[in-house]
Amino acid sequence: MLSRKSDFFIAFLVICLMLLLLMTVHAAFSVRHAMPNIQAKARMVRGLHLTDLSLFTDARYTRHPSMADLHTAFQDHPMSFEHFPSGAIVFPPSHIHSYGLDQ
Amino acid sequence: MGWINKQRNILDFALNSLLRRKGKNSALFVVYTGIIFLVSSIIFSSESIKRESQILLENSPEVVVQRTIAGRHDLIPEQYIGQLKSIRGVQEVKGRLWGYYFEPGVQANYTFVVPDEFLYGPGYIVIGNGVSKTFLAGKGDILPFKTLDGSYTSLEVADILSPDSEIVSSDLILLSEYDFRKVTGMQKGFYTDMILKVRNTRELQAITDKIRRILPDTRPITRNEIMRTYEAIFDWRSGILLAVISGAAFAFIIFAWDKATGLSSEEKKEIGILKGIGWETSDVLFMKTWEGLIISLSAFFLGVFFAYIHIYFASAFLFMPVLKGWSVLYPEFRLVPFLDMFQITTIFFLTVAPYTVATIIPSWRAATIDPDSVMRL
Numbered sequence: 508m509l510s511r512k513s514d515f516f517i518a519f520l521v522i523c524l525m526l527l528l529l530m531t532v533h534a535a536f537s538v539r540h541a542m543p544n545i546q547a548k549a550r551m552v553r554g555l556h557l558t559d560l561s562l563f564t565d566a567r568y569t570r571h572p573s574m575a576d577l578h579t580a581f582q583d584h585p586m587s588f589e590h591f592p593s594g595a596i597v598f599p600p601s602h603i604h605s606y607g608l609d610q
Numbered sequence: 611m612g613w614i615n616k617q618r619n620i621l622d623f624a625l626n627s628l629l630r631r632k633g634k635n636s637a638l639f640v641v642y643t644g645i646i647f648l649v650s651s652i653i654f655s656s657e658s659i660k661r662e663s664q665i666l667l668e669n670s671p672e673v674v675v676q677r678t679i680a681g682r683h684d685l686i687p688e689q690y691i692g693q694l695k696s697i698r699g700v701q702e703v704k705g706r707l708w709g710y711y712f713e714p715g716v717q718a719n720y721t722f723v724v725p726d727e728f729l730y731g732p733g734y735i736v737i738g739n740g741v742s743k744t745f746l747a748g749k750g751d752i753l754p755f756k757t758l759d760g761s762y763t764s765l766e767v768a769d770i771l772s773p774d775s776e777i778v779s780s781d782l783i784l785l786s787e788y789d790f791r792k793v794t795g796m797q798k799g800f801y802t803d804m805i806l807k808v809r810n811t812r813e814l815q816a817i818t819d820k821i822r823r824i825l826p827d828t829r830p831i832t833r834n835e836i837m838r839t840y841e842a843i844f845d846w847r848s849g850i851l852l853a854v855i856s857g858a859a860f861a862f863i864i865f866a867w868d869k870a871t872g873l874s875s876e877e878k879k880e881i882g883i884l885k886g887i888g889w890e891t892s893d894v895l896f897m898k899t900w901e902g903l904i905i906s907l908s909a910f911f912l913g914v915f916f917a918y919i920h921i922y923f924a925s926a927f928l929f930m931p932v933l934k935g936w937s938v939l940y941p942e943f944r945l946v947p948f949l950d951m952f953q954i955t956t957i958f959f960l961t962v963a964p965y966t967v968a969t970i971i972p973s974w975r976a977a978t979i980d981p982d983s984v985m986r987l
Contacts, residue, residue, distance in 0.1 A: 520911075530949070534947035537947050545666070555723055558670045560663055561740070564780075570719065
């Protein structure tokens, strides 16, 4: 049936498109499946009045970036380098910008 | 039918032509797939975590009021509750008790949180799964905590929070107000910060302005700011990862550009012969478009599939060392695939379209010149 190279390529593309479709279906089902768990976590956030995700526990400004004070960026010394690796991948909180300290 | 047959013939020819230059094309294909894999992995993971954090943080307090002294976060006195309650539009004010605890034995930072109502009472704690793993503690175990005066107090683990909630609770230790004040030494009448519930969220701006005015030593942080902070973190983080792979991406762009724009004399001769035996310029262009599409479409599909498996089935194991930092307690969590067509189309137009377009322009140039002069090269 697949006698030519073009047939193989077209079959490959069709399989890929089907897999892409399957991927979106899998994603939709996974989200539906995960929703009760996400909602349980959301209830925990509401019940315990949490403000941050428990992603980086190295330092207080990486554990609770949204609660970091305005001097967090230079908390050790005005010229100090960032001490924790996570500090390099945690963006300064947005309120620091809104206070215009970066200008 | 005739047009379809013609395209199939051209496709056959393009496939054969690619196979004739197997080495160069497979190297290009592998690198191309790798780049699409990395870009898709970054887009998938940052979108997933962004969407989940958005759902979770929509439930965070509407306003948190912090007291700051000399630029540092300080404890807030109980009297402020009355002043905050007097602001029109404020429905409820509560003091929050939370803080950090460093455990030298396991070199980990934990977060103490005092719930509004702690069912188990003094002497007991409820711990996050990360705490349980680092402390090797289970239900019924007794854990020692060093208090402010240097003595130790023992608290019994009453329960462990669900491992599914690690993204918000991994390092949490829930305890009673009495035990919290005993361990941290925080005096009665003081709180870590305060949270506000407002009647109408449209009045938030006016309320925060009023807080700043009547309590100048405080700083209100709104839920919106909390959510914006996380959005910025994840954008920044994916930006950092993109910056890390940009070296590889640029190497690929140079490689692909060279491959796509500069036709080799052999390829030019091939085009000359094709034109000599009766191929039209449009046929040559179709052939080159197919060549570009074969490589870019295959790389796109494989790159996207591998990225999907990497992020959602293999727990993003390639990115984890970058994300974990020095955290001893990095939470174990599975990202949820909040996948939409927008992400797929973004990846498609970022990767497939430029390559395909880049292959057509030089082919068009070669296809429009005289076949005789090309064959003489």
